[in-house]
Amino acid sequence: MSPTRLSLVIFASVLPLVALVGCGDHEEQPTGGGGGTAGNGGSGGAASKAPTYYEDIAPIMNTHCANCHIESGIAPFALTTYESAKAVAGLAKLRTETREMPPWNPSNTGDCNTYENARWLTDDQIALIGAWADAGAPEGDPQNAPPEPEAPKGLAKVDLTVDIGFDYSPDDSLADEYRCFVVDPGLAQDAFVTGYEVVPGDKRVVHHVILYTAETPEGDAQADANDAADPGPGYECFGGAGIGNARWTVGWAPGGGAQMYPETTGLRLKAGRKGVIQVHYNTANGSYPDKTKIHLTLAEQVENEAQIFYTGTNDINLPPGQADAAAKGVINIPANVGKFRVWATLPHMHTRGKTLKVNYNLNGADTCLVDVPNWNFHWQGVAIYDQPVASEGGGTITIRCGYDTTKDMEEIFNGEGTDEEMCINYLYVSK
Ligand code: HEC
Structure with missing residues (x-):
């Protein structure tokens, strides 16, 4: 490609963006024609309009990538300096365009809700990273470097901390190990979890x-029995806690800091009952001893006690060799449930899962509850709506899960094992 053509291409692809990332004032900027030249205040020709690391890319990466892509983080490389970002500019373009990075399962486009805790780039930010990579990852002026990202704030108030009880070194002969540890919160009275912060013992694993x-007490006994039956600390588990009627209470994936549940709400923690902490260890970076702990903010009472409402199906019967094998469930919500609000959603499938969609149909009108276009098992977690979905009983929830069984030789059924699948979406609901 000749230099002239190159700069023309850059010019064409970058111009509208310059207008977008302009001076930060709120003047209307035409997106085409010469309007973009008002942007960076630079002089020079078209090529100087390419986005640069310090001016355009570092602000995005510090906020949306560096919480994982940092030395000793879960990601395999840092994205905290010009050199480190430049080295993967092309890959960063590809993985952000497909929305594989930053990892986040539910669609946050607004077609089916938006989430206050979404790890999500705007289309403009994605285009900017792409234009920067295409322009050869220019550095820009280090004097314009954005301030160092602030260290994440912890919980304002910690009332209870539980940890896994061991320095556990995951088995590095396995790429992924799923381990459950029994914990005893030791509560004399019921309390409500209103916030949590998971502190991984070693972020690399x-x-x-x-x-x-x-x-129930039976659940406690089953957890203890599982523990006793497995020789090492804790016990092996994959798709759940391995005990009957365990309730999901806190979920965390790397990059998530302290999280409060929506104001006025909380989840009951029953006096006397035990907990099970499931840790998914990934040993791609090696094996390091870990003692993960969870801080909880508790309240004696909350205005709106939240329930974790199961929607899903056990009727999973997936033929092998299909790119989109489906499981479907229908859940009728009785009219006497009355008014309710859905505050958050928590989809769950295993590794063959590809898509998941949940709708609530009331009197012929559909409300989309969650839409996962490209499921990634490694990044499941609670997604809290920007606005709770308010509705009332008398309608029907439908869930559809799509799976890729092209690598399977046999039918896949429902279960907690790695060779089984699940089709669940938990809803965090209250009156
Ligand atoms: C929540 C944690 C997290 C965040 C936030 C995150 N990443 Fe990643 N990233 C990872 C992990 C972990 C991997 C290793 C591969 C995997 O697990 O998917 C990875 C891998 C990558 C890869 C390599 C993919 C490959 O094909 O080898 C690129 C490129 C990347 N991330 C870019 C980014 C960019 C750019 C951002 C910000 C816009 C970002 N990531 C935000 C965790 C994260």
Whole structure:
């Protein structure tokens, strides 16, 4: 490609963006023609309009990538300096265009809700990273470097901390190990979880953490029995806590900091009941001893007690060799449920899962609850709506899960094992 053509291409692809990332004032900027020249205040020709690392890319990467892409983080390389970002500019373009990075399962486009805790780039930010990579990843002026990202704030108030009880070194002969540890919160009275912060013992190995709580004494006993039956610390588990009627209470994936549940709401933690912390270890970076802990903010009472409402199906019967094998469930919501609000959603499938969609149909009108266009098992977690979905009983929830079984030789059924699948979407609901 001749230099002239190159700069023309850059000019064409970058112009509208310059207008977008302009001076930060709120003047209307025409998106075509010469309007973009008002943008960076630079002089020079078209090529100087290419986005640069310090001016355009570092502000995005510091906010949306560096929480994982940092030395000793879960991601395999840092994205915290010009050199480190430049080295993967082309890959960064590809992975952000497909929305594989930053990882986030539910669509946040607004076609089916938006989420206050979404890890999500705007289309403009994605285009900017692409234009920067295409322009050869120019550096820009280090004097314009954005301020260092602030260290994430922890919980304002910690009332209870539980940890897995061991320095556990994951088995590095396995790429992924799923381990459950029994914990005893030791509550004398019921309390409500209103916020949480998971602190991984070693960020290089902890890929996700879920706290389940037993609903009954039988659940406690089953957790203890599982623990006793497995020789090492804790016990092996994959798609759940391995105990009957355990309730999902806290979920965390890397990059997530302290999280409050929506104001006025909280989840009941029953006095006397035990918990199970499931840790997914990934040993791509090696094996390091880990003692993950979970801080909880508790309230004695909350205005709106939230329930984790199961929507899903056990009727999973997936033929092998299909790119989109489906499981479908229908859940009728009785009219006497009355008014309710859905505050958050938590989709769950295993590794063959590709898509998941949940709708609520009331009197012929559909409300989309969650739409996952490209499921990634490694990045499941609770997604909290920007605005709770308010509705009332008398309608029907439908869930459809799509799976890729092209690599399978046999039918796949429902279950918690790695060779089984699940089709679940938990809803965090209250009156
Ligand atoms: C929540 C944590 C997290 C965030 C946020 C995140 N990444 Fe990643 N990224 C990872 C992990 C972990 C990997 C390793 C591969 C995997 O697990 O998918 C990875 C891998 C990558 C890869 C390599 C993919 C490959 O094909 O080898 C690129 C490129 C990348 N990330 C770019 C980005 C960019 C750019 C951002 C910000 C816009 C970002 N990531 C934000 C965790 C994260």
